[in-house]
C-alpha cells in the first residue's frame with residue numbers, strides 16, 4: 001500500500017464529488033486536519049472510517065487502498081495484494097511493540113524490587129553492590145530494547161531526494177535530532193540531510 005498514492009486519490013475523488021475538506025470532514029464527523037493528513041500521505045483513514053469515506057467519494061475500499069480506480073480485470077488482483085499488505089502491515093509492528101512494552105514494564109518492576117531489596121534487607125555490602133549493578137544492567141538493556149523498537153517503528157524521508165528509508169540502529173542512535181527530524185545519510189542518494197521522521201503505520 002502506498003499512503004501517498006492513496007492520499008492523492010482521496011484528494012482527487014473529493015474534488016470530483018464536489019466536497020471541500022471542511023464539508024467532507026463534517027460529513028464524516030472528523031476534523032479537517034485529519035482529511036488534510038490523509039491527502040498529504042501522512043496517515044491512512046482508520047478502518048472504521050473507510051466504508052463511510054468510500055461511500056462519500058463513490059469508490060470502493062479496494063480502490064481506496066490501491067489509490068486508483070480499478071477495472072474489473074485488476075480488481076481481484078489488487079484486492080489480494082491489499083489484503084496481504086494490510087495483514088503484514090498490522091501484525092509485525094504491533095507484536096514487537098507489545099513485546100517491548102511488556103518486557104519494559106516487567107524489567108522496571110524487577111529493577112525496582114532489586115533496588116528495594118538491596119536497600120532494606122540485611123546483607124553483606126558486596127551482595128548489595130552486585131544487586132544494584134544487576135538493576136543497572138537491567139535498566140540499560142531496557143533502554144537498548146526501547147531504542148531497537150523505536151528504530152523499527154520510525155521511518156525517515158530524505159530531505160534531498162524524498163525517498164523513505166529505515167536507518168541502521170547505530171546511525172539512528174548517533175544522529176543528531178530534533179523532535180521531528182534526524183540528521184541521517186540517505187541510502188538512496190547517499191546525501192546527508194535532516195530527514196523527517198514518521199511513525200510507521202501500526
Ligand SMILES: [Zn+2]
Pocket residue numbers: 158159160161162163186187188189190191
Ligand atoms: Zn536521498
